[in-house]
Amino acid sequence: MELNVLAHHEQALKFRASRNEVLSSNIANADTPNYKARDLDFGAALKSARGEGISMKKTSDLHMQAWKTARHGAELKYRMPTQPSLDGNTVEADVEQAAFAENALQYRASLAFLDGQIRSLRFAIKGGD
Amino acid sequence: MSLFNVIDVAGSAMNAQSVRLNVTASNLANAGSVSGDQDKVYRSRQPVFETFEKTLASQDGVTGVRLTDIVESSAPLNMRYQPEHPEADENGNVYVSNVNTVEEMVNMISASRSYKNNVEIINTTKDLLMQTLSLGR
Numbered sequence: 082m083e084l085n086v087l088a089h090h091e092q093a094l095k096f097r098a099s100r101n102e103v104l105s106s107n108i109a110n111a112d113t114p115n116y117k118a119r120d121l122d123f124g125a126a127l128k129s130a131r132g133e134g135i136s137m138k139k140t141s142d143l144h145m146q147a148w149k150t151a152r153h154g155a156e157l158k159y160r161m162p163t164q165p166s167l168d169g170n171t172v173e174a175d176v177e178q179a180a181f182a183e184n185a186l187q188y189r190a191s192l193a194f195l196d197g198q199i200r201s202l203r204f205a206i207k208g209g210d
Numbered sequence: 211m212s213l214f215n216v217i218d219v220a221g222s223a224m225n226a227q228s229v230r231l232n233v234t235a236s237n238l239a240n241a242g243s244v245s246g247d248q249d250k251v252y253r254s255r256q257p258v259f260e261t262f263e264k265t266l267a268s269q270d271g272v273t274g275v276r277l278t279d280i281v282e283s284s285a286p287l288n289m290r291y292q293p294e295h296p297e298a299d300e301n302g303n304v305y306v307s308n309v310n311t312v313e314e315m316v317n318m319i320s321a322s323r324s325y326k327n328n329v330e331i332i333n334t335t336k337d338l339l340m341q342t343l344s345l346g347r
Contacts, residue, residue: 098212105216106273109223113259157271199346
């Protein structure tokens with residue numbers, strides 16, 4: 082039962098790694114015409130992990146999911162630019178960099194929690210020292 | 211492992227930006243070149259970027275950058291009346307390349323900033339990967 086805590090942070094790590102991928106795609110395409118910046122919503126992922134997400138009722142196995150881009154329960158969404166540019170690109174370097182830094186920090190936080198859990202488990206197994 | 215894709219994506223962007231920097235360098239180097247023949251004058255070149263979905267990545271939203279083309283500018287050439295010039299045509303005119311030096315300097319700064327951004331992305335991701343590897347030690 083203690084190991085469930087590891088599972089939570091494992092899921093969080095997966096989500097953060099996924100978001101890292103999306104945000105780095107945004108920064109990579111900062112100069113590509115007509116590229117639309119995208120992001121993942123942590124709130125949506127959390128809701129879906131807790132079983133509170135909204136989904137279509139399936140009455141047959143052949144029914145498809147409403148969206149195909151779901152990543153760990155979070156949908157890929159387009160970012161609304163505050164200052165749209167003439168070439169149709171919606172990447173704003175400062176916004177993306179802030180989001181990237183925040184995401185990397187959250188990833189490190191999850192890693193630290195996992196590390197602490199593993200440490201205390203080991204402490205319990207060894208019986209101290 | 212999705213963090214490895216980040217390195218590919220940022221790498222593709224670095225590649226594209228370095229080509230852009232190269233093109234800018236050749237534009238600036240040829241900014242003052244002249245010729246008596248309109249077809250032989252150096253014309254400013256501009257790279258064209260395009261988004262592409264990585265084929266290895268299983269999920270949507272992982273997109274790198276690639277260079278599709280390098281186009282020559284159709285901006286008018288600068289004509290100069292200089293009959294004593296060895297390259298001058300029969301009317302005494304020489305044509306100067308249509309490179310806009312100010313635009314190219316801006317391009318250079320923009321390309322180098324984007325390149326640096328992607329280097330930082332790779333560094334941060336590398337740190338995260340290393341920390342993940344040393345988990346539980």
